[in-house]
Amino acid sequence: MIPGLATYVDCYTSVNSKPQVMILFDFDQCVNDTLALLISILTSTFIIVTTSMATVAHIFYWDASYVLHYLKAKWKGYGSSASPGSVYDVFVTYDTKDPWVSEWVLEKLRVKLEDEGDKALPLCLEERDWPPGTPLIDNLTQSIRYSRKTLFVLTQAYAKTGVFRLAMYLAHQRLLDENLDVILVLMLGVLHGPPTAHG
Template sequence: PRVREYAAYIIHAYKDRDWVWKHFSPMEEEDHTLRFCLEERDFEAGVLELEAIVNSIRRSRKIIFVVTQNLLKDPLCKRFKVHHAVQQAIEQNLDSIILIFLEEIPDYKLNHALCLRRGMFKSHCILNWPVQKERVNAFHHKLKVALGSRNSAH
């Protein structure tokens, strides 16, 4: 089996990159066993972006979708990243996708834009970013549980 050097590859809209950086970097600093694949930092120079995406997804134990209206509209995410993430999950018969909702997105919009539905995933793999700051630690705990859960078929 291939070595999975990342806890998760993070799929996010380009417009959400600052949010992703601001929230995932501190988690790595806090817990050195966590290493996320962040495109801005971890993509190899000189490798085509599409190739880098596929390679990074393969080298990650889980795939996190940061779900926002921006993600639903981002053409690269819609056409390529989501497709490869789902392919990877299907090929390995894995329960390896985690959805993090930063805002309320109805299922029909999620399905229409990305061909994903909440019902495709186990409940511990669907997380909502908390509105209250004091809930952020609880969110981090839930995310670590989801990241640590074994990838298994339903």
């Protein structure tokens, strides 16, 4: 016997008409197996569904949001591409750390768009027009907002950078907010020497 254990407590159940000593009581008589199984299934299902929904929402939130806004913008139709607050005709975003791309943009593309032809198109270029000391997000936001179009000069390396993703996100936001078709993409292929434009 365990010292101090009360052995004089009796328990009455609907199964046993006679009182039974508590220490000898079978607690399985108090458990409803069907109800316990139902509660465990419902609880497990709730936890799995809630966790799955939270995971899917976390992973695909921006994709779903973008698709909904894109369809809404397509349904309403695009507005005019001429923004009254435009300072620049085109904001050119490119890989400034790649000397070949940087030289091509400044020496070829800039000359072609700004200096040649009947109508000069003012460009916004990071290396020339961004004020030093201003945070990247502010420079990108203002450049995209105050330019009629945003031109992405893409290389394989630049497409993997955070600057490209951030600029593309901001340009998409403007497209969705203002219903303006503002995004242009130019693919550059770098082989053995200066880059060549592909489209």
